[in-house]
Amino acid sequence: ETYEMVMTNEIATTHWTAQAMEHFAGQLKERSGGRIVPKIYHAGTLLKDKEAVAALGTGAVHMVWPVSVQLESLAPQYGVINLPFMITDEVMLKPGASDEIAALMTKYVEDIGIEVLGLMRTADLMFLAKDKEIDTPKDLSGMKIRLTGGRVLQDTMRRFGANPVTMPATEMAAALMQGAIDGIYTSAGGWEMVGTTAKVASYVPGMSLLTYSVLVDKNWLADLPDDLRQVVKETTKEMLSRQWQEAIDSDKLVLDKMLAAGGRLSTVDDASREQFQELSKKASSTFSDRYAEVTQQMEAIKAKYSAN
Amino acid sequence: MTGITRPEAPAASGDTLAHANRSEQPSERYTLPRPWIWFEDKVLLNIASLFMAAAMGVMFYEASSRSLFSESHWWAEELVRFLVVWSVLLALSAASRDHHFIRMELLIQRLPRGVRMGLNWLNCILGMAFASVLVYAGCVEVMHLHRIGMMTESSLDLPLWQVRLIMPLGGLLYIGYFVGAALHLLHGVDPFETEELR
Amino acid sequence: MTVALAVLALLALIAAGIHVGIALGIIAAGLMLFSFNIPPVLIAQTAWGSIDSYALVAIPFFIFSGNLMSQGNLALVIMNLVASVVRCFKGGVALALAVSSMFFAAVNGSSVACAVALGPAAVKLLPNEGYDARFSASLIAVCGTLGLMIPPSLSFILIGSIVGMPIPDLFIAGIVPGLLELSLLALGTVLVSRRRGYGIVQDRPDWAGFRKALPSASGALLMPVLIIGTIYAGLFTPTEVSALAAIYAALLVLVVYRTADIFAIWRTLRESVKQTVMIYGILLGSGLLTAMLTRLGLAAELTRFVSEADVSPFVFLLTVNILLIIVGMFLDGVSMIVLLSPILFPLSNAVGINPIHFAVIMTALVEIATLTPPIGLNLFVMSKITKIPVHEIIQGVLPFYGIRLFGLLLINAVPALSLMLL
Ligand code: NA
Ligand code: NA
Numbered sequence: 001e002t003y004e005m006v007m008t009n010e011i012a013t014t015h016w017t018a019q020a021m022e023h024f025a026g027q028l029k030e031r032s033g034g035r036i037v038p039k040i041y042h043a044g045t046l047l048k049d050k051e052a053v054a055a056l057g058t059g060a061v062h063m064v065w066p067v068s069v070q071l072e073s074l075a076p077q078y079g080v081i082n083l084p085f086m087i088t089d090e091v092m093l094k095p096g097a098s099d100e101i102a103a104l105m106t107k108y109v110e111d112i113g114i115e116v117l118g119l120m121r122t123a124d125l126m127f128l129a130k131d132k133e134i135d136t137p138k139d140l141s142g143m144k145i146r147l148t149g150g151r152v153l154q155d156t157m158r159r160f161g162a163n164p165v166t167m168p169a170t171e172m173a174a175a176l177m178q179g180a181i182d183g184i185y186t187s188a189g190g191w192e193m194v195g196t197t198a199k200v201a202s203y204v205p206g207m208s209l210l211t212y213s214v215l216v217d218k219n220w221l222a223d224l225p226d227d228l229r230q231v232v233k234e235t236t237k238e239m240l241s242r243q244w245q246e247a248i249d250s251d252k253l254v255l256d257k258m259l260a261a262g263g264r265l266s267t268v269d270d271a272s273r274e275q276f277q278e279l280s281k282k283a284s285s286t287f288s289d290r291y292a293e294v295t296q297q298m299e300a301i302k303a304k305y306s307a308n
Numbered sequence: 309m310t311g312i313t314r315p316e317a318p319a320a321s322g323d324t325l326a327h328a329n330r331s332e333q334p335s336e337r338y339t340l341p342r343p344w345i346w347f348e349d350k351v352l353l354n355i356a357s358l359f360m361a362a363a364m365g366v367m368f369y370e371a372s373s374r375s376l377f378s379e380s381h382w383w384a385e386e387l388v389r390f391l392v393v394w395s396v397l398l399a400l401s402a403a404s405r406d407h408h409f410i411r412m413e414l415l416i417q418r419l420p421r422g423v424r425m426g427l428n429w430l431n432c433i434l435g436m437a438f439a440s441v442l443v444y445a446g447c448v449e450v451m452h453l454h455r456i457g458m459m460t461e462s463s464l465d466l467p468l469w470q471v472r473l474i475m476p477l478g479g480l481l482y483i484g485y486f487v488g489a490a491l492h493l494l495h496g497v498d499p500f501e502t503e504e505l506r
Numbered sequence: 507m508t509v510a511l512a513v514l515a516l517l518a519l520i521a522a523g524i525h526v527g528i529a530l531g532i533i534a535a536g537l538m539l540f541s542f543n544i545p546p547v548l549i550a551q552t553a554w555g556s557i558d559s560y561a562l563v564a565i566p567f568f569i570f571s572g573n574l575m576s577q578g579n580l581a582l583v584i585m586n587l588v589a590s591v592v593r594c595f596k597g598g599v600a601l602a603l604a605v606s607s608m609f610f611a612a613v614n615g616s617s618v619a620c621a622v623a624l625g626p627a628a629v630k631l632l633p634n635e636g637y638d639a640r641f642s643a644s645l646i647a648v649c650g651t652l653g654l655m656i657p658p659s660l661s662f663i664l665i666g667s668i669v670g671m672p673i674p675d676l677f678i679a680g681i682v683p684g685l686l687e688l689s690l691l692a693l694g695t696v697l698v699s700r701r702r703g704y705g706i707v708q709d710r711p712d713w714a715g716f717r718k719a720l721p722s723a724s725g726a727l728l729m730p731v732l733i734i735g736t737i738y739a740g741l742f743t744p745t746e747v748s749a750l751a752a753i754y755a756a757l758l759v760l761v762v763y764r765t766a767d768i769f770a771i772w773r774t775l776r777e778s779v780k781q782t783v784m785i786y787g788i789l790l791g792s793g794l795l796t797a798m799l800t801r802l803g804l805a806a807e808l809t810r811f812v813s814e815a816d817v818s819p820f821v822f823l824l825t826v827n828i829l830l831i832i833v834g835m836f837l838d839g840v841s842m843i844v845l846l847s848p849i850l851f852p853l854s855n856a857v858g859i860n861p862i863h864f865a866v867i868m869t870a871l872v873e874i875a876t877l878t879p880p881i882g883l884n885l886f887v888m889s890k891i892t893k894i895p896v897h898e899i900i901q902g903v904l905p906f907y908g909i910r911l912f913g914l915l916l917i918n919a920v921p922a923l924s925l926m927l928l
Contacts, residue, residue: 012670043670045800045848051551054458054468058448060548073459073468112456144378151463154382165380166462168560171743174674178740180375357775360782364567364749371746385560392563393554395779396786403783409525410784412836414879416523424523431524434532438791441535441546442553449550475550500523 003224004037007063008052010044015189016250017065017120017212018042024239031231053215057113062220065212067122072150075108077294079287081119082150084280086298087209090306092121092244097305099237104297105213115218117233118240121247122210123187126203126265128194130176132183133264134202136272137161137279140183146172147185153208156283157185160276173197188254196262201255203267204276214240338495340488348402352481356399363391383464390464390471397478401485411500425493428500432490439482446476509804512537516795526841530791534798544801549794556793557786560745561667564615565660566782567748571755572619573774573781575610577766578759580726582627584609587723589631590715597699599635600645603628604692607649611656611684612730613751615663617839617876621650621884625891637704643892644902645695647884648910651873652691654839656684658733658744658751661869664843669851671861673744674737679862679924680869686923687870687913694909725762729754785840792844800848813856822857823918826850827871834875839883842872866924870917874910877903 007025011018018040025038041047047055049066053074056064071078081087081101091097098118105116127134127145134140141161147153148166157164165181173194175181184194187210191201214236221229259265268276288295339345370384403409416424453469460466492499512533519529538544575581585599585606592598592605603624610620624646632642654661657677666673699705733751736742742750759766766774812822834842847868854864876884879900889896917923 039803041800046797047548047551048555050461051555054453054456055547055551057456058452058547059545060551070461073461074456142378144374144380151382154463163378163380164382165374166382166385167743171672171674171745173672175740175743178738180740180743353776353779357772357779360566360570360779361775363563364570364752367563367567367746367749368753371742371749375741388563389558389560392566393558395566396557396783399779399783400787403780404525404787406780408780408784409527410788410841411523411525412520413523415521427522427524430522431528434519434524435528438528438531438535441531441539441549445546445550445553448546449554452547472550472554475554500525 002035002037003228004039005063006039006041006046006061008041008044008047008049008061009065010047010049011042013042016247017122020239020243021065024235027235027239028231031235032228036228036231053114056215056217057219059217059220062217063215065120065214067148068119068211068213069148069150069153071105071109071213071215074112074114077108077291078105079150079152080291080294080298081105081211083152083284083287083295084156084207085277086302087119087211088206088302089121089209089244089248091302092119094305095241097301098240098244100301100304101298102214104294104301108294109215110218113218115216115221117214117216117236120212120214120240121244122212123189123247123251124203125185125187125208125210126191126201128176128184128186128191128198129182129200129202130197131199133200133266134183134204135266135268137275143182144180145183145185146175146181149185149208149210152283152287153185155286156280159279159283169193188251188258191258191263192254196258199262199264201258201263201265203265204273205267206273207276207280338492338497340491344488345405348405348481348484352398353402356395356402359391359395359398363388363395366391382462386460386462386464394474397474398481400478401481401488404482404485405488407500409500425496425498428493428498429490431500432486432493435486435489436483439479439486442479443476443483446472446479450476508537509799509802520836525787526837527787527791530788530795530841530845534791534794537798538794538801548797548801552797553790553794556789556797559667561663561673562786562789564658564663564745564748565785566778567752568615568658568660569619569781570775570778571748571751572614572616572623573778574752574755574759574766574771575613575726576619576623576626577770577774578726578755578763579627579765580758580763581606581610581624582630583719583723583763584726585624585627585631587716587719589635590719591711591713593635593705594711596703596705597696599632599705600637600642600695600699601692603632603642603645604649604688604695607646607652608656608684608688609727609730610650611652613658613733614653615658615660615748617651617653617873618883618887619650620653621646621887622891624650625888629892635705637699638702638902639892640894640898640902641698641702641704643888643894644899644906647877647882647888647899647903648691648906650884650887651876652684652688654869654873654876655680655687655866657681658737658747659869661839661843661872662865663745664840665847665865665868668844668847669861669865671865675862675928676865677737677744678927679866681927682923683866683870683913683917686916687873687910690909690913691906694906698905722763725758729758788841789844792841796845796848812853817857819857819859822854822859823867826854826867827914827918830868830871831874831878834871835878835882837875839872839876842875843868860921860925862928863921863924867914867918870914874907874914877907877910 009018009021021040025040028036028038049064050070052061052064053066053070055061069082102116102118137160143162144165145157145162146165146167154164172184177197366384367388370381374380416427450469450472453472458468460468489499516529516533520526538549585602588602588605589599592602607624610623614620628642628646633639657680659680662676663673666676733747737744737747756771851861876882885896885899888899
């Protein structure tokens, strides 16, 4: 008997995530001896990620890797991993950390039929501007910054004195060029998309590390025969263990390419980074006061893996 | 490529009432009950227009506010999108009743009236079937969203199931349109006939 | 096999006069429910996803502003202005119409909205100047299509939002091809007018008349400046500018020209909502069908086939052009774009054609489709406005098909036309 496994994403087929999904599906097919039949629908052709998350558990889709922010509209506690300065490369590269965080997050979505198998590294975010360098939070004052992301990030930007703007990614390059916005908070990949219209990228280390959540239909997984369920879990685990470092490397590659094309990267100094962190704590506190339990558990996991 | 404006077209099916006495064909005397037409044309279409006007206002406000006062509102984009979808699905029946649909008339224009009426019945049945699919799928979706408690993405802070309620509701209104069309057919009136045919 | 059957059934239903949106939707729903055991949530999600889009919101707003302008008789004001100067040579007034159409193209997103805005005025003006009424009506039907190529453009908005391309880039790409089409059209207009002896001639430009007409036209003339200006000043995005256009048009007819009161504007809004429903109905049905074809893996299969068959760009473009001219006879522009772009764009990518160039080609083909019988919306619209039978309008359009095909050929053969401003 074969089991159809529908996976969707909303990024171009040329993007590394899409290729990672293809590779992952190939492994599943091979290791299950063809009993799992993965079907991938790229670039939002079947469902956008937001819709796919909503449809998990209905049979329309079985696995999806959305940006973690999208889980916030389903379980607000999920916002903990999107807090500024929360997720770091240092912690996530330690074996076991990803598993523990996934188990923690699963607690908040499992009763609606979703299991979190792990986190993938999406990208490190930075400020893009036409030619303005951001050295301290003061530099952001009054700037119109285009960003995506949950309410904590929006609130954080306001604490810095910036005006968060939401607009479709397809319109942001033109908007920056013509001055409709003053800056963009995005990844190296986003910089590549905007091009050297944005000449300067300013980086606050660790401030916002975006993740994908690897989500699976919990009941579908539970109903698989034991050996196939193991194949899915093991293959996912193996992919996740490699993915974090690979994503760091590919992020760096894109960044180097932008620098070679004439872009300039400025990294804020430690003193200024503390200022950013201090201001963002105020924004985070509205979250951590409300969802104290999950924040504490998350901090505990972080402390455990930072220590050794 | 967009809609056909009909400067000389009757404003709504309600106007057919006025033509009724002049009409030669006995079939054209049939009109739907007044409250039905009133509900579609006056209640639904006016609410839909209100939503559309609101969407326009919100979009203009957001764009001006962002460009003039550097103040962007996170909820604006979602609100605009939802208002337009609600407007369209609310007006589905009223617009169709006023012949705002696209179809190919070239062939059926040349067919004998009997065959044409047969195809009109087919249109009605398929229309009801499709609208029923929207109602059924919409209900399943709304119940699922209600169960998982998903919220809208922005600071609009609406439960998503409430937003999506318009899908089964619009489907229901659409079924109403085809029921009305079927009533016309029963009385020998072609409900899909447009000016080109006359 | 199933797919072939579905396509046949779809064509049969459309031919049988079933509402196109219903035909698309019922085929999609049938396949999803019975043949492939796909859960209802997927239907609800894809149906919703096909109409819930920020970029698509420009459609109702542009329709509304176009309808307002036709109500305000703005076209007559502008055409009188241009005509006062160009009446001095034979065919001049027809040329004025063509030039005015560029103005409406630059404030309108759709070809029908352009035709509607120009139609009543032109039918009033041209026959008085010694032009054949049938020729006038046909000319407007043809000129109206420029609204799709010259930005802002619904065609580009649709393509951009479906395929995921930057809409501003597409707008910019349409400028030169749009001006090229306009020049060809103007040339054709003058030639036809002279050969048939249309138009009265005055000795020299009537500058006094021009000065007299200018103040009243300035409010309307400001509109394209405002629209294009706000986009390029970075104040509004191309989507948002549709709301600006609508609100400005409302103010123009309400306050400046006083050709409508608030009730008339409300009636226009109601009419615009109904026209929007017509388009969204198609979007809904074809969104479902596209999702179904995707779920079946047809699109991916086709892409693989074409890229493996090593088709040359020339053969591919030739095929697409012929296919779309034929399909365009039967389908309207929105259905064409919504149905075919998810399939054609990946294919054109696989063959190595620049997607922006391809979007311009597709728009040129959609322009032609709005003029080709049996389903050509602009033909119907002009027939309605002028009360001239559709087949006579088609006869009037005939000389322009050649011009259109020549423009299409240039746009296909010279990618630089589309890409030079980018
Ligand atoms: Na235009
Ligand atoms: Na056509």
